[in-house]
Amino acid sequence: MRTFFLLCCVAVIFTPPSSPRQPQMPARTRDEIMAIAERLAQHRWICREANRRAPCVTAAVYESDWSANDTVTGIAYDWGGMDDPDDFDRKLAQGQAAGSHSRHGITNCTAGIDCSGFVSYCWGQRPTHDYSTSTIRAIAGRPKYNWYTKMKPGDALNKPGDHIVLFAGYRADGNPIVYEASGSAGRVIRNDWSTWSRFKNYYPLLYKSVVENR
């Protein structure tokens, strides 16, 4: 009995602690990442009257971004959300609200996607929204290249705690084109009017499992 007890103690002492959860990082080509971004930005849906109410939002007044029967292009901005087009449509059909903002708090009756959910989803992170702008570094590194000339579609621009966008390319005037889940636009958009100054204090990120296009 004593021997058994000692063996148990030794086993407990020498058993390695459970290792922290390793992030899943499915390989994605840059073309695949951008195709997903475009799909989310071009997704068309209609806001029904039922999609303008969020009964689960009690801490604040919920005012929908949309009017009844609006036809909208781009999945709705939903703070804390990470719905793909199929999930989004299904939730709308169930009568959930189209989108929410951070002022509405965490919700379980709204549908859509937020900025970090959008970039994570494009990088193949699904179905759960595991990364915020503060933690997404777990799946992305900081590139060493010249950011103003050498970024590639599928990289991201991040400012922890604030916002993250997916880089799509450079305009002829040198400014970046990005896709983003935008709170002010209320949806996923392709933004081709911003300038670098909008991204002051952001830094580029390179998805760790990105595969260069052939």
Next chain:
Amino acid sequence: MNDKRFHRLLLFICCLGMTACSKQREDSATQIRRVFVSRVVKIPAQFLTTDASRAPLAAAQNPGLLTVTQKREDELPQGPEGFEVLPDGGFAITDPLQRRLVFYDSLGDFRAAWSIGFAANSVTALAGGEMEVRDAKSGEIVLFDAAGQRLSSRAVVRRRGAGTEARLLELNRGVIARPRTRGSAPGDLQVDFASDSSQMVSLQNLGVDAGGNTYVALEAARGSDVIDIQKIIRKYAADNTLLCQITDIPLDYYVPPVNEFRIRAGQVYQLLPQEKEVIINIWNTNP
């Protein structure tokens, strides 16, 4: 003189020469007339209250108050993103959270507000007092007459070629394609940027005034761990002479604007939304 001494002397002379060249380069850059901010207009802003009973009351008490949201994790604050300078020097500013377009005089005193029924992020004044307003949610352009009556709306054609008037050719060199009209010199305006500590990473054509002067915004990046940008606005004469430049442009936007700059009668206006007020900085580039 032995070889070692000769080489040291040569090195010393080279260093002196390089320093002199560098100084000369800086001097030529500083010869450009610099224009400093000449006037600042401040319009108070309030946080959007999510308590429905208080929001209309605050707006009724002070209709000139603009609205912004509080900053929270992973969502940029929302608020006024668009503005226009009117012919009399007054301003039209979008107030998307109240779905309004608000008008102020040139000192920032409230004049009027239009309840437009949608969240706007851009406004452009047209001839005859008409206003072209962009719906931030749908991207549609809505036209209003001078009395604030909605006239029409149209979808915005996706601007895949946005920024094609300005082209960054290579590091520190770009070109602005200028129309032959409005008194400007025909053909391209070449923009060169010389600096030892930063590189030009973008340029934009902000517009051409009645005198044929072209206003160019360029962005210069400094080496840093994060994106570190300085914005410079230059004014070029019709004959391509660089007349002056603005370098003291603050970029600490609480709400990133869509209409960042406007040019009217030789004056450059910047919309700078802050947490408690919306600032309009004005530089007078006229001689």
